[in-house]
Amino acid sequence: xxKYIINRFLxxxxxxxxxxxxxxxxxxxxxxxxxxxxxxxxxxxxDAYEKTIALYGLDRPLSERVIKYVQNFxxxxxxxxxxxxxxxxxxxxxxxxxxTLMLFALVNIISFYTGFLVxxxxxxxxxxxxxxxxxxxxxxxxxxxxxxFALLMLWFFGxxxxxxxxxxxxxxxxxxxxxxxxxxxxxxxxxFTVVVSIIQFIAYLxxxxxxxxxxxxxxxxxxxxxxFIGSYFYWNTGDALIKKPYAADISFHMIxxxxxxxxxxxxxxxxxxxxxxxxxxKEDYIQTARAKGLSQKRIRDRHAARTALLPVVTSFIFTIVxxxxxxxxxxxxxxxxxxxxxxxxAVLNEDIPVAMAAFSFVGIFALVAxxxxxxxxxxxxxxxxxxxxx
Amino acid sequence: MNDSINEKExxxxxxxxxxxxxxxxxxxxxxxxxxxxxVFFFFILAILQPILFLTGAWNEAxxxxxxxxxxxxxxxxxxxxxxxxxxxxxxxxxxxxxxxxITQRQIYNPNINPEVGDIHVALLQPSPPSARHLxxxxxxxxxxFSQIMEGSQVAFLLGLLSAIIGVSISTILGTIAAFYGGRxxxxxxxxxxxxxxxxxxxxxxxxxxxxxLKIWHLAIVLGVIGGLGGSVITIKSQALQVxxxxxxxxxxxxxxxxxxxxxxxxxxxxxxxxLLFMVFSVTGAIASESILSFLxxxxxxxxxxIMIYLSQTDGYIFSGMAYWWLIxxxxxxxxxxxxxxxxxxxxxxxxxxxxLRKR
Numbered sequence: 214x215x216k217y218i219i220n221r222f223l224x225x226x227x228x229x230x231x232x233x234x235x236x237x238x239x240x241x242x243x244x245x246x247x248x249x250x251x252x253x254x255x256x257x258x259x260d261a262y263e264k265t266i267a268l269y270g271l272d273r274p275l276s277e278r279v280i281k282y283v284q285n286f287x288x289x290x291x292x293x294x295x296x297x298x299x300x301x302x303x304x305x306x307x308x309x310x311x312x313t314l315m316l317f318a319l320v321n322i323i324s325f326y327t328g329f330l331v332x333x334x335x336x337x338x339x340x341x342x343x344x345x346x347x348x349x350x351x352x353x354x355x356x357x358x359x360x361x362f363a364l365l366m367l368w369f370f371g372x373x374x375x376x377x378x379x380x381x382x383x384x385x386x387x388x389x390x391x392x393x394x395x396x397x398x399x400x401x402x403x404x405f406t407v408v409v410s411i412i413q414f415i416a417y418l419x420x421x422x423x424x425x426x427x428x429x430x431x432x433x434x435x436x437x438x439x440x441f442i443g444s445y446f447y448w449n450t451g452d453a454l455i456k457k458p459y460a461a462d463i464s465f466h467m468i469x470x471x472x473x474x475x476x477x478x479x480x481x482x483x484x485x486x487x488x489x490x491x492x493x494x495k496e497d498y499i500q501t502a503r504a505k506g507l508s509q510k511r512i513r514d515r516h517a518a519r520t521a522l523l524p525v526v527t528s529f530i531f532t533i534v535x536x537x538x539x540x541x542x543x544x545x546x547x548x549x550x551x552x553x554x555x556x557x558x559a560v561l562n563e564d565i566p567v568a569m570a571a572f573s574f575v576g577i578f579a580l581v582a583x584x585x586x587x588x589x590x591x592x593x594x595x596x597x598x599x600x601x602x603x
Numbered sequence: 604m605n606d607s608i609n610e611k612e613x614x615x616x617x618x619x620x621x622x623x624x625x626x627x628x629x630x631x632x633x634x635x636x637x638x639x640x641x642v643f644f645f646f647i648l649a650i651l652q653p654i655l656f657l658t659g660a661w662n663e664a665x666x667x668x669x670x671x672x673x674x675x676x677x678x679x680x681x682x683x684x685x686x687x688x689x690x691x692x693x694x695x696x697x698x699x700x701x702x703x704x705i706t707q708r709q710i711y712n713p714n715i716n717p718e719v720g721d722i723h724v725a726l727l728q729p730s731p732p733s734a735r736h737l738x739x740x741x742x743x744x745x746x747x748f749s750q751i752m753e754g755s756q757v758a759f760l761l762g763l764l765s766a767i768i769g770v771s772i773s774t775i776l777g778t779i780a781a782f783y784g785g786r787x788x789x790x791x792x793x794x795x796x797x798x799x800x801x802x803x804x805x806x807x808x809x810x811x812x813x814x815x816l817k818i819w820h821l822a823i824v825l826g827v828i829g830g831l832g833g834s835v836i837t838i839k840s841q842a843l844q845v846x847x848x849x850x851x852x853x854x855x856x857x858x859x860x861x862x863x864x865x866x867x868x869x870x871x872x873x874x875x876x877x878l879l880f881m882v883f884s885v886t887g888a889i890a891s892e893s894i895l896s897f898l899x900x901x902x903x904x905x906x907x908x909i910m911i912y913l914s915q916t917d918g919y920i921f922s923g924m925a926y927w928w929l930i931x932x933x934x935x936x937x938x939x940x941x942x943x944x945x946x947x948x949x950x951x952x953x954x955x956x957x958x959l960r961k962r
Contacts, residue, residue, distance in 0.1 A: 228793045232800055243812045345633050352634075352949075356886055356941035360897050361911050361934035364920050372921060484949075492958045538802040542894065560805045568805075576800040583796055 218588060225584050229576065233286060236572050237279055240565045246271065247295040247563045269295065282569070292566040296559075302570035305555060308396065312382065313544070313551035315403050317536045320471055322410070324479035325529050331479070332486025332525075333518050336494060348487065355480035363546045366473045377469040380548035383462050391459060398459045405447070409440055416440075426510065470547045485528055490521040527586075534582040537575050628954045635950015641943030645755045645936070652752035665746070668753040669904045672744045673736075677727040679705040681717045729919075732928055739928040741910075742917050751932055754907040758940055761822050761892050762885040768826025769834070770881040776831070777838030778869050781846055782861070791835060798831040807895060815902035821895070825888050834880050838873060845872040875955040882948035886941045893937045907933040 248271075251262045266272050270281075285292065291302045331351065338344040371379035378384065383395055416436035423429040448457050493499065494517055502512045532539075540553030548554075552571065559568035629635050652668075655661040665673045684699040684706055693699040700706050705723055717723050732739045738747035780791040810816070810824055845851070846869060854864050895901050896908030899916075903909060910933035911920075919926045953959050 224789060224793050228796050228800075232797055235797075236801070239809055243809060348634060349637065349946075352942045352945050353938055356890070356938055356945055358890065358893055358897075358907075358911070358934045358937035358941075360894060361930075361937070364915065365930070365934075368921050368923060373923060488952070488959065492956075495958050538804065541802070541804045556802065556805055557808070560808050572802065572805075575802050579800045580796065583799070 214591070217591060221584065221587060225580055229573075229580060230283070232576050232580075233283055233569075233573060234279060236576075237282055237565070237569060238275075240560075240563065240568055241275060241278075243563055245563065247565070286569075286573070291570045294559075294564055294567045296562055296564045296567070302567045305567060306552065306570060306574060309550065309552045309555045311396075311399060311403055312549065313537060313540050313553060315399070315406065316467060316470060316549065316551065317474070317540055318533075319406070319467075320474045320478060321529065321532055321536070323471070324475045325482050325525070325532075327475070328479040328482025329486050329518075329522070329525055332483040333490055333513065333521070335483065335487040336490035336517075336521075337513050339491060339494075348484075351480040351483045354476055355484060357477060359477055360542060360546055362477065363473050363543070366469070367546070370469055378466050380546070382466055382548075382550050383459075384466075387462050388459065393456070393459075395459070395463070398456050399463060401453070401456060402460050402463065405444070409444065412436075412440060412443075470543060470549060473547075474543055482525060482528070486521055486525055489524045490517055493517045493520045496520075530582065530586075534579050537571075537578070625954050628960070629950050632950040632953045634946045635953065638943045638946025638948075638950060641939055642947060645940050645943070646759065648752045649755040649759050652749060652756070661749070666749045668745060668750040671746055671749065673740065673746075674744070675727045675730040675740065676724050677703075679703055679723045679725050681705055681707060681710075681719055681721045681723050683707065683719045729926060729929055738932050741913065741929060742919075747910075747928055747932060750905055750910055751907070751936055753905045754910065754933065754936060755940065757818060757903065757906040758889050758892070758937075761818050761825075762888045762940075762944070764819075764822040765826040765829065765888040766881045766884045768823060769828075769830035769884050770877050772827065772830030773832075773834040773838050773880070774870070774873060774877040777835045778842045778865060778873055780835065780839045781842035782865055782869060788839075792839075795832055795835045798828060799833055803828070804894070807891070808900065811895065811900040816895075816900070817902055821892060821901060822888070825891055829884050829887065834884070838876060838880070841876045842869055842873050845869050848872075875951075879948055879951050879955060882944055882951060885944040886948070889937060889941045889944070907937045 246266075248262060248265050248269075251257060251265060254261075263272075270278065273281075282292075294300050294302055294305060297305060331347070335344055335348055335351075367379055370377050388395060413436070416433065420429050420432045420436070423432060447453055448460075453460075499512060499517055502516045507516075537552050537556065540549075540551055541557050542553075543549065544551045544553040545557060555567065556571040556575075558564070559571060652661075655666070656663055663671065665671050680703060682700055682704045684696070685693065688695050693701070700709070705725065707717065707719070710717065710723060710725075715723075726744075728740060728744045729742050730736065730740045730744075736746050736748065738751065740746055741750070776791050780788040806828070807824070814820065816824070851864060851868055854868050859868070892901070892906065893908035893911070896903055896906050897912050897915075899912050901908075911930070914920055914926075914929040914933075917929075919929045924930075
């Protein structure tokens, strides 16, 4: 087993190396470069372009640059952004990443929860009229042409109704005399959200083994009420009280993107849950549970849904891996200044250090997730285990 | 000689019966039938347009989706807007000029100088739906319905082509990885890891910077990226399950070569899953094409994505439902055709996966 893991890890490093080199070559092969605009400016001296190119070392041969880049990468030096010059890619990512993670983690948690609930009910009511219509609706919201849908929602809620702001992260006019950075407030919001979700999760874990359904529901309601009271006190005391209006501004801007992406994202989970749950419902132990005379709700929620949860959780983990990739379009439409926008702008402006850093960040995320998935499958699947020993 | 003909006939009969049985199973799935209906509807749209042009029912100068043009004229009354509101006629400045009216200022032509009260003949584009143009025209006077038909041709061509390319690649690679195992398997799996690592939308951006992408190129690019990625892993795991079945062993014992086992024993058993993948990847290809043309990255003359791109760059998407025929048909067409293929896939899933059947 250890041999298998070591072997797999070496392959991982090799793949990452190939990934790094090939994406550098890919960026380099794009026509033009980040400084082409200097050639077009008549006010600059004619040799400004050559000087800048030489300053960044872009006049060296390609092979030398690739080797240098990979060497520096493993030393932890990612260079400087061409566009935001004194900043390094790491600084930029550290600024942008929390915004993306916050928005999309929230979206994913909500959409997986509601998707699981809906899918469970869909599979349970299989064959009925309501099931057909609901499934059709979820399929359409799953395959909806996303940028079109997002723009229509933006038009309806942001422009026609005027309920929500049209894109952006905050209202700049509200922050003119703000005593602190928006990122400070945002980090505070993230901490608050994380703590609340952990408490909620613990409450869920403690209540899940309560046998009586009504008692369990009441316990969960009680924990929710307690969380609400706790957060009310938190936001009305001390430091948080000053930051409250600013935090409210940011969360106000988060509502519309959250709703729109959730509508699109929940359908995928609902359809996946529907399929796996239908498979589970044919198992013998469900028949046994029915024969024992258990209540319908108990069979659905405790016997069938728990087994059907496994593939859903796997897909949840893989969705988290693709958050940054998936955020590109959303952030572009809602002008949310996150990681996806940074990645896209870097690619379009050929800001190679930033694009490389963002690409490798996404890549490491995906590689490690696949590595962990492979290792855990190897533990669970005897075929792989035996092969690696023999 | 006679025996082999008989054998072939029997095989044919068996296949026909299997097809009949599967069709019966598919028909039981309401969702699958709805999906098939949607796909069929768009297919009719796609083949109807060339027929209309060939039979002369539609004049190409008027109805061509890209270069067609028709002047639609409308008589407008020239009025003058008051300085202060509300007046008897107009409640607020938004209400002036009203329907069928135009102010002197809005006539940009310096050669004509109409008085208040004159009738001004203006070109009406985009024009609303009428009997002649079922879904109206766009801002260049082109027929929207014809554009929708052209778009469905593009969607079918691109979706099916890229799905076939992608599924052939992933099926062949997946079965090879499962069959040979070892180093071949490791190489192919790391290769699909590599493809999965690249963020898809930025990657397509980079590729579109290299070359002006036409439909064919895009179909190949989407097919290769889809075929090398995650579907290899899924097909491989299916092929691994087939590989340990007793009939593979018996084929080996009776002296079947690797190629025979691979192509006549393992591949046919992986085929249903591959077909399923193909139908689902059509959904993905249609969505990718629309997103790329929506962002203006493709060198295609007309498609649903381009229709939305045009309505967005012309500023109609935020004008609300006043110009609904520019916004809704194209977006709904993408959504419904992708959804139709998805539903067909779900129906096929019920057929091929016995655990999903009702009984």
